[in-house]
Amino acid sequence: MIPLAERSLIFVTGKGGVGKTSVAAGLAQMLAFQGRSVLGCEVDAKGDLAAAFEAPPSGFTPVSAGENLSLMAMDTEASLREYLKLNLKIPIIGRIGPLARAFDFVATAAPGVKEILTVGKLCYEVRERHYDTVVVDASATGHIVGQLAAPQAINELVKVGLIRSQTDWMLDILSDPRQCGLVIVTTPEEMPVAETVELAAKVAEETTVELAAVVVNRVLPERFSPRAEAVFDRLSSHEGIDALSEVLGADSASVVGAAALATTMRRSRVQHMNTLRAGLPAGTPLVLVPYLFQRADGHRATRQLALHLAEEIDR
Amino acid sequence: MSGSSPGSIERLLGEREIVIACGPGGVGKTTTAAAAAAIAASRLGGDVLVLTVDPARRLADALGLKGLGNQVTPVPPEVFQAAGETPLGTLSAAMLDTKQSWDALIGEHAPDEATRDRILHNPLYQNITERFIQSHDYIAMERLYELHSSGSWDLIVVDTPPTRNALDFLDAPARLADFFSSRLLRWLIAPSRSTLLGIASKPFTQVADRILGTQFLADITEFFVSLQSMYDGFVERANAVSRLLADERTSFMVVSTSETVPLREAEFFATELATRGLDIGAVVLNKVLPTSLSDPDALAATRRLAQRTPEMTAALAARLDVDASVLDRVLETVTESFEDFAVVARREASSRERFPLGGATLLTVPQLDRDVHDMEGLLTLGSYLLGS
Structure with missing residues (x-):
């Protein structure tokens, strides 16, 4: 499989709450650290991607957020305007008002228009080689297939017209695993794993985009070897806790409890990891990212994540 | 929240007719809604319905939902008994099938069979209802309205669909009504009655035609011309749905975890609900680490x-x-x-303390040892919600 870092258009998706945006930010930061010029694009425009770099909310025009790294937020209306300017040579100034209203109408009425304007803009950046890599903080698992499949859907729905003729080159980029890949972010928990397995199958079935990797976020560290685990079981019995409390001269139930919690959480996560491995197409690269206890968000967390990703991906 | 007595949503579940669980994705919203309904049916009594969107398979199995689409399914008493519980009331569950619900709605509002069939077979209609998520938002609220007006339920607990913007479902009825009332729509449709080509002289359609192609534009126009006959019914219904959400019989339960990102989203959500004058009965935080x-x-x-x-x-x-x-x-x-x-x-803990609660009750549910996917698990979670 083509290494993730060599692809020029990387879509990052995941179920809500698994850290999709953090991983997209970490990936963009990792590539920027490696000397590639990177555009990070947030599709849902909530400002979370910019927040991961502690940068002000970005707009449609990319702005720098560090060395080798620019950020933008998708705006389908701006994308349409840019498209019309480039392709139709429409003197745009006089028409902005009615066009904006008309756009609202068309976007509501004509399914796929917003999606195609999003995917189209991203593919355009790749085709024009404005950056080495475009990392997309894409829609969540429920919407990503609709987005990635939009060029095909339009191809089927629209028989003639400019948009139709534009979908061909987009499909060329999306379908080429040397250029484009999808990353699904998950955590080793029941629902995210189930959704990831389902999504992987759906992506293969309904889109032409290759699943390049699954990133498993918030993996808890292995605490005990089997031998140590037996000792820990002894320690966390009533007798063990009493003995420890006595030796320490302080109540140690909570202390041991925290380690027990970590062990229980890790055990249930191991099961979900196995389900994930079994459910994904053979050969799908799994990238494990540890739980970051010290920091959950902000630029520092993004840098840490970038370092962990680099370590795992190079391995 | 430190120092406060454990909260309870007993009053919320015991007095309201509709409780809508909302909040960011991935925080256990579906499970929390199911647990609230189960505990209400079991301990508070009455006929309770949980309207769920996309439950995990094992949770669906636990509720007896096996791909039954829109149908309301009673949860058999044996399911409670197996969990060692004798329920005071009854619990039923329904899943939301967007396509089925839309078809039913069209069937109800269409003036005649020919119009109905023309809409159902329009390629745009199929795309809008099947592929695009905004249509889930509207239909979820529409279905809630329908179930509530049937009068069969003392309490309906609703799990909201995962949306791009957590508030979309609230605005969906109003947006639909606005859309149907828009001058733009009328303006587009009006000349098409005489001739479809007539509209091609408008500047907008010139642009749209060059981008989208004539056939597509014709499909759009035909679709909305057909829909126009249902205009009054739709707008009236959408307005009724909006009123129901704001009604004092309805309350919202914001579900989140205490992690930074979901909590930030939940906070935004709570503020928006308050701005709209909607009632937030409770804020439920799942997976809370032990206070020790x-x-x-x-x-x-x-x-x-x-x-x-x-x-x-x-x-x-x-x-x-x-x-x-x-x-x-x-x-x-x-x-x-x-x-x-x-x-x-x-x-x-410090994020929780900063959360703007307003008048809502804060409930914390500890990190549970195992995933919830049976009635026993739902009742355990539900007991935390009742503060017992």
Whole structure:
């Protein structure tokens, strides 16, 4: 499989709450650290991607957020305007008002228009080689297939017209695993794993985009070897806790409890990891990212994540 | 929240007719809605319905939902009995099938069969209802309205669909009504009655035609011309749905975890609900780490453990009859574990304290040992919601 870092258009998706945006930010930061010029694009425009770099909310025009790294937020209306300017040579100034209203109408009425304007803009950046890599903080698992499949859907729905003729080159980029890949972010928990397995199958079935990797976020560290685990079981019995409390001269139930919690959480996560491995197409690269206890968000967390990703991906 | 007595949503579940669970994705919203409904049916009585969107398969199985689409399915009493519970009331569950619901709605509002069929077979209609998520938002609220007006339920607990923007479903009825009332739509449709080509002279359609192609534009126009006959019914219904959401019989339950990102989203959500004058009955925070992690005594004990002497370790090893060097490593790990989780617990506790509750009750549900996918699990979670 083509290494993730060599692809020029990387879509990052995941179920809500698994850290999709953090991983997209970490990936963009990792590539920027490696000397590639990177555009990070947030599709849902909530400002979370910019927040991961502690940068002000970005707009449609990319702005720098560090060395080798620019950020933008998708705006389908701006994308349409840019498209019309480039392709139709429409003197745009006089028409902005009615066009904006008309756009609202068309976007509501004509399914796929917003999606195609999003995917189209991203593919355009790749085709024009404005950056080495475009990392997309894409829609969540429920919407990503609709987005990635939009060029095909339009191809089927629209028989003639400019948009139709534009979908061909987009499909060329999306379908080429040397250029484009999808990353699904998950955590080793029941629902995210189930959704990831389902999504992987759906992506293969309904889109032409290759699943390049699954990133498993918030993996808890292995605490005990089997031998140590037996000792820990002894320690966390009533007798063990009493003995420890006595030796320490302080109540140690909570202390041991925290380690027990970590062990229980890790055990249930191991099961979900196995389900994930079994459910994904053979050969799908799994990238494990540890739980970051010290920091959950902000630029520092993004840098840490970038370092962990680099370590795992190079391995 | 520290120092406050444990909250309860007993009044919320006992007095309201509709409780809508909303909040960011991935926080256990679906499970929390199901647990609230189960505990209400079981301990507070009445006929309770949970309207769910996309439950995990095992949860769906637990509720007896097996791909039954829109149909309301009673949860058999045996399911409760197996969990050691004798319910006071009844619990039913329904899943939301967007396509089926849209078809039913069109069937209801269409003036005649020919119009209905023309809409159902229009390629745009199929795309709008099947592929595009905004249509879920509207139909979820529409279905809620329908179930509520049937009068069959004392309480309906609703799980909201995962949306791009967590508020979309609230605005969906109003947006639909606006859309149908828009001058743009009328303006587009009006000339098409005489001739479809007539509209091609408008500047907008010139642009749209060049981008989208004539056939597509014709499809759009035909679709909306057909829909126009249902215009009054739709707008009236959408307005009724909006009124129901704001009604005093309806309350919202914001569900989140204490992690930074979901909590930020939940906060935004709570503020928006309040701005719209909608009632927030409760804020439920799932997967909360044990309070002992931020307990000063436990912290002191951990410090002592970190500074243990070899003699202490040896004494403990002798008492427990284990190898001292293995025990030493285990104690090191125990210390690290506590410190790791204590950092998270402190961060999350301070986020919780900053949460703007307004008049809502705050409920915390601890990190449970296992995933919830049977009635016993739902009732355990539900008991935390009742504060018992």
